[in-house]
Amino acid sequence: TDIQELLLSRIRDVADYPQPGVMFKDITPLLADPAAFTALTDALAEVGTRQGATKVVGLEARGFILGAPVALRAGLGFIPVRKAGKLPGATLSQAYDLEYGSARIEVHAQDLSADDRVLVVDDVLATGGTAEASVQLIRRAGAEVAGVAVLMELSFLGGRERLERVLAGAPLEAM
Numbered sequence: 001t002d003i004q005e006l007l008l009s010r011i012r013d014v015a016d017y018p019q020p021g022v023m024f025k026d027i028t029p030l031l032a033d034p035a036a037f038t039a040l041t042d043a044l045a046e047v048g049t050r051q052g053a054t055k056v057v058g059l060e061a062r063g064f065i066l067g068a069p070v071a072l073r074a075g076l077g078f079i080p081v082r083k084a085g086k087l088p089g090a091t092l093s094q095a096y097d098l099e100y101g102s103a104r105i106e107v108h109a110q111d112l113s114a115d116d117r118v119l120v121v122d123d124v125l126a127t128g129g130t131a132e133a134s135v136q137l138i139r140r141a142g143a144e145v146a147g148v149a150v151l152m153e154l155s156f157l158g159g160r161e162r163l164e165r166v167l168a169g170a171p172l173e174a175m
């Protein structure tokens, strides 16, 4: 569609970042274009509305930039999932494996309840490890995952297959 073409045209490929052999998808040109940023916000918010979400979770850091306007657009609360050690209150914590070593993400335990249906928002789905950990975290907080919505997926990394196994029927939508 026209919107997909607009969004794609505002993503910049950066070779060898953050390390040699990696082609990084840089979304800063999209953020700098209010027409594209609005179109993306509207498209992601529509997913939340369609899936009956009650909250939007954004994944640090670009998921904050996208998730906050999406939450407001859909009339929902925004909840940050942060890298370990950044949230001041009582947290739930979830570890996940990286290529070398592991990482940990956290959420404020009070921010989610059994009444919540959560839309997870991030910019890029790569291996799916971050999104998978966020799904586990949200469920451990007692809430339901309504779906995962990203700007784009790097299909050659197999993130969709990995994430769909844990999503168990909840949708993964890429714009």
Ligand code: 5GP
Pocket: 023, 024, 025, 026, 027, 059, 060, 061, 062, 063, 122, 123, 124, 125, 126, 127, 128, 129, 130, 131, 159
């Ligand atoms: P994954 O856990 O799926 O391997 O990696 C996804 C996370 O890393 C997301 O939070 C995403 O922001 C970031 N990421 C990985 N590759 C890229 C990329 O090429 N471009 C951008 N913008 N983010 C990426």
